[in-house]
Amino acid sequence: MRGSRQWLRAISEAYRLGTQDPGRHLLTILIIAFAYIGVLLFVVLWHNMTMQMDGMIDSLSLKVVVRRGMAGIVALGESLRRLPGVREATFVLRNEDLAGLGGVHGGDDGSVFHVAPLEYFSVKTHAIHPESLAAVASRAHSLRGVEDVLFPERLAAETTNLVWWMRMGWASIGTLVFLLVFLVLCLRTRIEVLEQRQTIQVMRALGASSFFMIAPGVMLGGIRGFLASVAACLGGHAAMAGVASRIGDCVFLSRQQMFLCMLFGTIICSAIPLVAWWRVSRERSPVPRQLRALHTWKR
Amino acid sequence: MIRFSHVSFRGRRSDTGLHNISLRIPRGELALFVGPPGAGKSLILKLCTGEIGPDEGRVFVDGIDTTQMGERRFRRLRLLMGIVSNQLPLLEDRTVLDNVVLSLDVRGWPPGRAVRSAMKALQESGILALRGYYPTELSDGQRRLARVARAIAPMPRLLFVDESSADDNAPGDFLLLIVRTMTAWGATVLIARQRVPDSAVEGARVWHMAEGQIVRAEVIPERAKSTPSSGLMELLLGRGNPP
Numbered sequence: 001m002r003g004s005r006q007w008l009r010a011i012s013e014a015y016r017l018g019t020q021d022p023g024r025h026l027l028t029i030l031i032i033a034f035a036y037i038g039v040l041l042f043v044v045l046w047h048n049m050t051m052q053m054d055g056m057i058d059s060l061s062l063k064v065v066v067r068r069g070m071a072g073i074v075a076l077g078e079s080l081r082r083l084p085g086v087r088e089a090t091f092v093l094r095n096e097d098l099a100g101l102g103g104v105h106g107g108d109d110g111s112v113f114h115v116a117p118l119e120y121f122s123v124k125t126h127a128i129h130p131e132s133l134a135a136v137a138s139r140a141h142s143l144r145g146v147e148d149v150l151f152p153e154r155l156a157a158e159t160t161n162l163v164w165w166m167r168m169g170w171a172s173i174g175t176l177v178f179l180l181v182f183l184v185l186c187l188r189t190r191i192e193v194l195e196q197r198q199t200i201q202v203m204r205a206l207g208a209s210s211f212f213m214i215a216p217g218v219m220l221g222g223i224r225g226f227l228a229s230v231a232a233c234l235g236g237h238a239a240m241a242g243v244a245s246r247i248g249d250c251v252f253l254s255r256q257q258m259f260l261c262m263l264f265g266t267i268i269c270s271a272i273p274l275v276a277w278w279r280v281s282r283e284r285s286p287v288p289r290q291l292r293a294l295h296t297w298k299r
Numbered sequence: 300m301i302r303f304s305h306v307s308f309r310g311r312r313s314d315t316g317l318h319n320i321s322l323r324i325p326r327g328e329l330a331l332f333v334g335p336p337g338a339g340k341s342l343i344l345k346l347c348t349g350e351i352g353p354d355e356g357r358v359f360v361d362g363i364d365t366t367q368m369g370e371r372r373f374r375r376l377r378l379l380m381g382i383v384s385n386q387l388p389l390l391e392d393r394t395v396l397d398n399v400v401l402s403l404d405v406r407g408w409p410p411g412r413a414v415r416s417a418m419k420a421l422q423e424s425g426i427l428a429l430r431g432y433y434p435t436e437l438s439d440g441q442r443r444l445a446r447v448a449r450a451i452a453p454m455p456r457l458l459f460v461d462e463s464s465a466d467d468n469a470p471g472d473f474l475l476l477i478v479r480t481m482t483a484w485g486a487t488v489l490i491a492r493q494r495v496p497d498s499a500v501e502g503a504r505v506w507h508m509a510e511g512q513i514v515r516a517e518v519i520p521e522r523a524k525s526t527p528s529s530g531l532m533e534l535l536l537g538r539g540n541p542p
Contacts, residue, residue, distance in 0.1 A: 207375070208405035
């Protein structure tokens with residue numbers, strides 16, 4: 001009975017706090033939502049960019065040209081697949097590839113080829129640097145039946161450089177975004193501490209229990225966090241729709257991920273009053289620590 | 300009810316603190332600590348309420364050694380106390396009635412009973428008409444009365460009143476109210492003031508303090524017992540003059 005009364009009191013108190021100054025709470029929700037949108041957009045864009053970069057690296061495949069008329073293609077394919085660093089080796093026999101391999105051309109007008117079409121394996125690797133790609137190439141070259149190994153060395157170097165710079169850039173932006181959000185949360189916590197200091201100290205002097213002091217704040221924080229998370233998910237979804245319309249295929253959070261984001265936002269925002277209460281409850285004297293420090297300094 | 304045993308407290312400032320204080324205040328007694336600013340009157344009250352802990356010695360409240368208590372146990376002990384102090388102001392985001400109800404809420408009183416008791420306390424304090432106002436809308440004196448109402452509403456066994464920084468020329472009804480409260484249910488009342496009030500403290504034990512030490516203790520003699528509370532009632536009703 002008493003427990004349920006305490007919960008009812010906490011709910012009514014949270015309602016009272018929430019309706020006391022709606023404008024201020026709305027501002028808090030917007031600030032948290034914007035910070036959360038920043039994080040969500042960063043995570044989603046990072047995910048999309050990683051997919052794009054993987055695609056770029058994926059396109060850097062080796063062309064292992066097979067000696068003409070060679071028997072045992074299947075065995076060579078197996079040997080290639082067993083090489084360290086090799087992800088996939090596909091046998092290719094296509095006329096249009098002739099143009100890119102040694103200047104041999106023909107067939108555009110339907111005429112008969114001057115040379116027999118080249119047979120080669122398209123080998124995809126796990127390598128993300130030109131050096132490791134070259135190492136795989138040299139290993140493939142030593143295999144029996146391999147005539148030549150071709151790979152776009154310059155393109156590989158440029159691609160890997162580009163990917164590295166993009167990753168660094170995104171890491172820097174990500175660090176800034178996370179620092180900004182951390183700063184917003186710290187400032188919000190600080191404001192909460194300053195707002196609640198007097199209330200908590202008066203309640204503590206009156207003999208209030210910890211639950212009595214923190215439950216309404218935690219509930220209100222949870223509601224604010226939930227609303228901010230919903231706003232962030234909807235805002236982020238709209239923003240990503242705008243991005244997708246420009247760059248094409250773009251992935252935003254799934255329904256399950258959105259639910260997790262809302263849960264996470266609710267938990268984080270509920271924790272802010274807890275931190276505030278913990279900080280104030282460690283103060284023995286009702287005189288704020290800053291004022292005490294000022295007093296000491298003046299003397 | 301309250302016992303100090305060789306209590307010393309050294310504050311951050313060198314000119315304040317308590318030095319080897321030993322005293323005993325029986326249940327149901329009115330104790331006054333008087334002295335100039337910095338004499339240590341408020342420190343005695345703060346040691347009793349657990350706001351600070353002594354550097355040496357022991358403080359017993361209701362027979363319990365508070366120096367050995369943790370915050371959780373002290374919280375339970377605080378439920379027996381009422382505290383009136385400038386450092387514990389009314390919460391400005393609540394009305395006067397809500398502030399008084401809060402002190403009953405923390406004790407787990409049912410809402411209906413809490414509101415009834417709060418109204419009664421406000422009526423006894425003479426500010427029932429102000430129950431719907433916020434503290435910022437009240438005068439200093441009315442805020443003091445509201446703080447007293449908040450402290451006496453749960454009918455505490457111990458009442459601590461820190462009036463060290465209060466104006467000595469403040470209306471006497473404030474003190475009378477406390478005395479009346481004390482006589483009503485036998486609570487022990489400790490008051491810190493700069494000087495002994497002119498009225499309504501007959502039978503009170505006065506501890507004169509200076510520089511963190513008790514320099515003198517006296518008991519104010521009671522007057523004739525024929526009409527013990529008529530003088531107070533006259534004063535409360537505004538018909539009499541302070542003795």
